[in-house]
Amino acid sequence: xxxxxxxxxxxxxxxxxxxxxxxxxxxxxxxxxxxxxxxxxxxxxxxxxxxxxxxxxxxxxxxxxxxxxxxxxxxxxxxxxxxxxxxxxxxxxxxxxxxxxxxxxxx
Numbered sequence: 001x002x003x004x005x006x007x008x009x010x011x012x013x014x015x016x017x018x019x020x021x022x023x024x025x026x027x028x029x030x031x032x033x034x035x036x037x038x039x040x041x042x043x044x045x046x047x048x049x050x051x052x053x054x055x056x057x058x059x060x061x062x063x064x065x066x067x068x069x070x071x072x073x074x075x076x077x078x079x080x081x082x083x084x085x086x087x088x089x090x091x092x093x094x095x096x097x098x099x100x101x102x103x104x105x106x107x
Contacts, residue, residue, distance in 0.1 A: 001038060003060045003099050004067060007053040007092030014086050016048040022086045023055060031079045034059070036066035053092050064096070 010019035024042055032040055039060035045051035061067040070076050083089065 001060055001062060001099065002064055002067060003039075003058050003097050004094070005097055006057045006094040008055045008057055009088045009091035010054045011086055011088055016054055019054050019086055020044055027079075027082055027086070030075070030082060031059075033075050034070040034079060035073050035075065036061050036070050038062060054087075060099070067096070 008023070010016065014022070028040075028042065031037075034040075037059060039058070041058045043056040043058075044054070048054065059067070061070060071080065080089075
């Protein structure tokens with residue numbers, strides 16, 4: 001499994017709270033419909049006034065092909081277009097990673 005990890009920066013016209021509401025609300029509903037999506041998580045800083053980024057996005061897919069197909073789909077295009085309305089695309093680092101879990105207390 002691979003995971004897209006991206007550090008997000010909000011558009012200037014949004015406060016941090018407005019960004020979080022939009023990101024975790026309507027946008028999350030839309031993004032959860034990405035084809036092939038295995039796991040979707042969002043994280044926000046505990047002290048946003050002292051943070052360089054407004055949030056961390058993690059989207060997991062079976063492999064790179066599934067991730068590419070998800071973003072090439074109609075839903076993927078809608079998700080990216082919507083994100084561009086309240087985030088500054090490319091303003092934060094982005095990386096595709098292979099995860100190794102060393103401890104998972106829930107399993």
